[in-house]
Amino acid sequence: MSENNKLMVTFDKFKSELAGLAQYVDDARKGIDDIESAFQMSSEKFPEASGQLSMVSGDLENAANNIMELIENLVDENDKSKALVDELSALAQKLPEEDAKTAGGLTEKLDAVNTSMKTIMMDMFANTSFHDLSGQKLKKVISTLGTVEAKILEMACNVGVTTSELAPSDEKPSYADGKSEMHGQGDVDKILNDLMQKNLS
Amino acid sequence: MLDQNMKILVVDDFSTMRRIIKNILKELGYTNVDEADDGSTGLEKLKGGNFDFVVTDWNMPNMPGIDLLKAIRSDGDLKKLPVLMVTAEAAKENIVEAVEAGVSNYIVKPFTAAALKERIDLIIEKYK
Numbered sequence: 030m031s032e033n034n035k036l037m038v039t040f041d042k043f044k045s046e047l048a049g050l051a052q053y054v055d056d057a058r059k060g061i062d063d064i065e066s067a068f069q070m071s072s073e074k075f076p077e078a079s080g081q082l083s084m085v086s087g088d089l090e091n092a093a094n095n096i097m098e099l100i101e102n103l104v105d106e107n108d109k110s111k112a113l114v115d116e117l118s119a120l121a122q123k124l125p126e127e128d129a130k131t132a133g134g135l136t137e138k139l140d141a142v143n144t145s146m147k148t149i150m151m152d153m154f155a156n157t158s159f160h161d162l163s164g165q166k167l168k169k170v171i172s173t174l175g176t177v178e179a180k181i182l183e184m185a186c187n188v189g190v191t192t193s194e195l196a197p198s199d200e201k202p203s204y205a206d207g208k209s210e211m212h213g214q215g216d217v218d219k220i221l222n223d224l225m226q227k228n229l230s
Numbered sequence: 231m232l233d234q235n236m237k238i239l240v241v242d243d244f245s246t247m248r249r250i251i252k253n254i255l256k257e258l259g260y261t262n263v264d265e266a267d268d269g270s271t272g273l274e275k276l277k278g279g280n281f282d283f284v285v286t287d288w289n290m291p292n293m294p295g296i297d298l299l300k301a302i303r304s305d306g307d308l309k310k311l312p313v314l315m316v317t318a319e320a321a322k323e324n325i326v327e328a329v330e331a332g333v334s335n336y337i338v339k340p341f342t343a344a345a346l347k348e349r350i351d352l353i354i355e356k357y358k
Contacts, residue, residue, distance in 0.1 A: 094246060151253075157246060158340045162339055162340065165318055
């Protein structure tokens with residue numbers, strides 16, 4: 030085999046490897062698309078990383094806000110409970126001495142429970158910062174992925190890899206009104222029902 | 231005036247983080263709290279806003295927390311303002327940079343309400 034031929038074989042192998050790598054990144058990105066709740070990319074080209082990031086971050090923000098709202102409600106209820114305990118304590122003072130002592134002990138215990146619950150609620154609050162932390166980590170991951178994608182595409186273009194050389198991904202079955210994207214529990218239920226009916230028939 | 235009535239500015243680009251910090255501050259008895267979503271907005275609010283205390287994130291668009299801290303320390307009217315940094319940046323070089331820039335204390339996310347209270351109490355004690 031001449032030097033030229035050897036070079037061509039090596040180049041073809043490199044090109045094939047590069048096409049495989051580009052396909053791998055595209056498939057990985059489609060995998061990320063699948064776990065997004067309300068967003069589906071056009072999958073023929075590498076999609077915009079920033080779009081995915083903002084959607085995932087948005088989902089996290091909604092989740093964090095929903096949890097915080099629930100905790101805020103719990104804190105309000107806890108405050109009401111605390112006020113009731115204070116009223117009970119005041120009433121207990123008016124009881125005969127022995128009963129006042131017993132009732133006072135019980136309200137003290139109730140007060141301690143309230144305080145402990147409040148501390149737990151505040152820690153739950155602090156833990157909802159997962160949104161902020163996950164968002165920052167996501168930014169770094171997507172930024173790195175974006176750079177890798179751009180480099181691979183640039184290399185693929187430079188060595189003449191065409192989109193036809195990227196193996197087509199397996200088509201996913203379409204269930205919801207002819208679209209493959211899913212938007213919520215309603216769609217999931219519809220798919221489950223469809224599948225269950227098919228299995229029964 | 232560093233007490234329960236002090237006016238606090240919370241600076242963070244994530245609304246959820248601002249909400250978390252405000253709620254914890256409220257539970258600690260600090261109810262006079264305003265917020266800003268980045269360093270430059272924060273700095274504008276601080277100028278003439280009669281704030282007594284700043285809680286700021288590090289990573290933010292436009293002006294990061296470390297630049298806000300440096301701007302505060304180089305401003306004649308604001309330079310003595312206590313600044314508590316609440317950040318995910320836990321690398322030693324970040325902490326060193328913040329200390330060199332004049333940070334009053336530093337909390338790494340995620341943090342607990344008790345940790346926030348402890349740092350605020352330490353700052354108040356230092357500024358008495």
